[in-house]
Amino acid sequence: MVSGLGLPGVRRTGLSGAMFLFCPSCGNGLIMEEGQRCHHFACNTCPYVHNVTCKVTNRKYPKLKEVDDVLGDAAAWENVDSTKKPCPKCEHPRAYFMQLQIRSADEPMTTFYKCCSPQCGHS
Template identity: 40%
Template sequence: MEFCPTCGMLLQIERASQGRRCRLFCPTCPYVCTISNKADHLTTLLPFSSISCLPMVIKHNLVKKELEHIFSGADSMKFAPRTAATCPRCHHGEAFFRQMQIRSADEPMTTFYRCCNERCNYEWRDD
């Protein structure tokens, strides 16, 4: 089985017709990969109904994306919205906040706060 490097869908086989070779195509995007009989590249065997096996040339190496951390690091609350909340440590009247569903779906969301006072930066949560 081969998958589309663009969208990840399972590639389908288009049989040879009118001088065109067999090829794999993606049903959701315009990606097309022709099947070649050259054995000088890395080949894998692709089962086909009328032919026992077709060698297929794989010419692409997929590059993994770097993942971004969503709620970690010093800048995790940099672009978070602000609200009027009193810090339990320094009693500053404004805090950054974010909400997450950390318990079951029938429970309310948990709100995480971080004090806007740069000297304090205390974090607390409200269940």
């Protein structure tokens, strides 16, 4: 019996905290379905159905990975070329640019611009 679910004969396996329930008659995985009055576990291949008699909750909050700065720090902009591209923020007439391959090799390179004005620095 699965603890807290009241499912006699149902096998339960866990993989990194997830719960998988299996049909006691055919061994296939059970799916959660919403009925008219309650939720139940049902088998796709045989007529086995078992109503859920208590509240089942499981919350997992995945750890988010840190986002890397694609452009690098201020040192990445030290030896880059500039072009006659006006800044949309301060209207400075020139901008630094660099091209990076941030997608797969069959995609074109991405061009990044940064305002040449030390007061603005808009990118």
